Amino acid sequence: MPDRPLDHRITPQRVGGDSARPRTCVWLNGGFGSGKSTLAAALVAADPRWRILDPEHIGFMLAAQLPERALADFQDLASWRRLVPTVVDLLATETGQNLLIVQTVLNKQHWHEITKGIRAHGYSIHHVLLDADPETLDARITADRDLPQAAAWRHDHIPAYLDARRDWLTTAADLVLDTTSATPAQLAAQLADALETWNSRPPTTAPILTDPDSGIVLRGHRAADIPAIIEQCHDPAMLKYTRIPRPYTTEDAHQLLDLAREGWAQPSPTSPRFWAITVPSHDGHAFAGTIDYRPTGHHTAVVGYGLHPAFRGAGVMAVALRLVADYAFGRDGQHLLNWQAQVGNWASAKTARRNGFRFEGQVRGLCLRPDGSASDGWIATLHRDDPRTPTQPWPGITERPPSRNRAVPARGGARLAWFGTSLMQHLEAHNPRLTDPTQRPKIGERVEVTEHRRRGYVHALLTTWRARYPWIEISSDNLAHGGATSRDILATIRAATVDPGHRWDLVFLGAGINDVWRTHQRRTGEAVGIEEFDANLRAALHILRERARQIVVIGEPPMGWQPDIDVTAANTDLHAYNQRAQRAAADAGAHYVEVFDEIAYAATCLGWSATTPTPAAAGAASVWSDGVHLGEHGDELMRALIDRHLSERHLLDTLLDDIATAPGSR
Known part of the structure; x- marks a missing residue:
């Protein structure tokens, strides 16, 4: 302002x-x-x-x-x-x-x-x-x-x-x-x-760190935290991935509090910095875990954390780690944070990766066990000048753990929504007999259409993600509909968000092809000019920003052929609409997936001409089914382009990390 x-x-x-x-x-x-x-x-x-x-x-x-x-x-x-x-x-x-x-x-x-x-x-x-x-x-x-x-x-x-x-x-x-x-x-x-x-001398008690969005507060440990600390330290995940005393007693908890207090009361370049993690509860704030870092005295420190099992799966530790990194790099003058965890501690790894830590490798015998033996460990680092979001894949860590002997987790949920045209809606006529091998119709037999089912690239993407993340229940609201212009899509979004509780983790938005098509069909009452399109898209993004954690705007593919319109001119206009959509997405902080050029290139390889577009020959491969709607080839290209965009930016991994468990590290 x-x-x-x-x-x-x-x-x-x-x-x-x-x-x-x-x-x-x-x-x-x-x-x-x-x-x-x-x-x-x-x-x-x-x-x-x-x-x-x-x-x-x-x-x-x-x-x-x-x-x-x-x-x-x-x-x-x-x-x-x-x-x-x-x-x-x-x-x-x-x-x-x-x-x-x-x-x-x-x-x-x-x-x-x-x-x-x-x-x-x-x-x-x-x-x-x-x-x-x-x-x-x-x-x-x-x-x-x-x-x-x-x-x-x-x-x-x-x-x-x-x-x-x-x-x-x-x-x-x-x-x-x-x-x-x-x-x-x-x-x-x-x-x-x-x-x-x-900016005076170092604090003699743990400074309070607060995240206004979540209400999470980091503070010094208190005697009232001891029962919850003991509960946490008897959790199987804590015992598996840390070297805390076992059995963990009240005396051990008191020693932790003494260590935490002494680190702040008698500060030195190598004094440990401990915080208790607390989350909002019905009677104030409840103890949820511990996070600390231990400076080396040379502007580097080793970070560690552990969460009470009752508070895992809500992204609490990711917030706590961000707050502590802010303090370490800002007030405390650290240059580099070092994270270490035993191989297999997937949840701790996801928390570190989500905060921008870079995977440095796997080291034999890095982590000591309580019995004196050693296990292999992972190392990652975060420099004060590094971005605080995932910037590179973690080989073997961002993937799910080996299936053998892996416990089946309670399934979390992720909710997706799609607002767009028939390219997203993609309804197909169907009868269950068509896919039941025991009731397959004979050639020439008439079969009644009993339902319309969704297919196309949206269906393919959901299948891909549900197979990739079986521990997440992915629900999808496909609110796209055939013939929709950006004007219609904006109205659909407004209707879908009347209920203030209607929210999504990830929303996909695509518009423009019908705005252009109606113009070239001379259906002036339905056509939407580029300025109105721009305004409609920005209004839609403004609404969705309040209802979705992430938004992805999908560019429109080109048209292949259509009778009675100048397809080359229509595609020129459509490309301009896509450019407006890309700028609107950037201004709203949304992602944008470019598909126009890739689809056009694939179509050209299959014999299509952008300057003299004609229908594909009977039986020939084509990205389109009818010149506008996509066929199997085109839908697969769309699926691959969208999935690649999200995967390269770790977008789904980051969203789904919120529902991952978070046992301790170090």
Whole structure:
């Protein structure tokens, strides 16, 4: 959301080298008129170690480069949200200064995306909310003479700020400053005091780490945790993959608490950092497990974790590991985290991989057993500058474990949805006798159609994934329908999301072919022009972002032949619609699967011509069944292209990791 331009800039002061670069950022958030720019100027005037960064100028740059986008708010651009963390890192490295970031961000999802990116670069970030009553905000906006043309826009956004303050801003802030009556100097002093506290000597108790989305909180261990710790340490998975004492006694639990407390109370470069993992419960927060890392004294540390069996399968440990990595790379100055686990500890491996750890190999005799023997182990590492998402396959680890002697897990569930045209719907007439070898009809015999069943590439993909992940119950809502334009698909999505509880893990969206086809058929009442198509798709993505964990937009394949229309011209238009869909997907943070060129290439290899398209000869291979709808060849190409896209990006693995169990490591 655009903020006011800054008047104050200070001369760059290079401190020197990557090893000297700062690791702290403060983000001043708040409504328009709250005094963010004034406070920022006061702070940097008093302390030249700080530099102001105004992300609004990144938005101005993108707006200038994308004049065709009629954007009301550049924060809706995924490219802006990705660029801000990158610029933070580059500017801090170039100048050697800590950054004071001044920008109003009221969208909770945008806030978490940006701050996650900043932490992924190894920076700690402190969220400071500048608050004032609505009357004060209104008066300050009216009195601001720097940008009078923006006054109406800012006035209009006061209610949005008040809503965000009520819903999430206050609880997400590390510090709230009431600017209603305080002077800039007083506010700067309060912020300076907070900075001194945040950046002073190492904490003597475990710092509280919180994930606002899930409510997961990491804190120091307490005596009340001991019964749950003992339960966890009698779990078969913990006994199998760790070297904890056996039997695990109350005395052992007390020793764990003493070790955890001493690590914080008497800090040293090699003191262990322990946290208790807690999750929201009916009476507050319940103990769910333990996570720690043990520094070597050389900016590296070994991380370990274990979860109580009652809390496995909900992605808790993945969140805890992310929080601890943020702390280690930001506040604690670590450069590299090392993960180790006994071969076969699949759930621990998935948790590490999901957080971006890179598989380094398998080492003989790496892990000690309680009886003094050794077992082979896996090693993975995460550098502070590494992305925090899976970037490479883990050979032998991302695959399911060998089937021999493998316990059959309780099946978790994943819910998928498909919104599109008949290319997705793909209904076929059917009678059960056609697939029953004992009742196969004779040649020439008439058979009554008793049902329509779904086939095509959607059916093939579901079959592939259900075979690949037999321990996951994959359900699918195929809400595609024949003849649908983007206008119809948007209406279907709106109807499907009336129920606020209607949500999916993964949604697929495809549109455009009927928008173009109806235009070239001169069915003007049904045709959808490219601008309306763009608006419909963006509206659909906006709705689905609130209802789906991940969205995949599938490009439309070309047409092969159709009587009475210019197929070459139609395909030229369809390619342009696909380009709009790709940009809309990128702006919404969704995935996009390009299929047009691959389908056209395969069709050309089979004798089709893009410039003089004609129907395939009788009995000849073709990607189409009727010139528009795909045949078996085309459906298999679609299945392969979509599955490859998801597999290369570990998209399904990452989604399904949430329902994997998570026993301990180390």
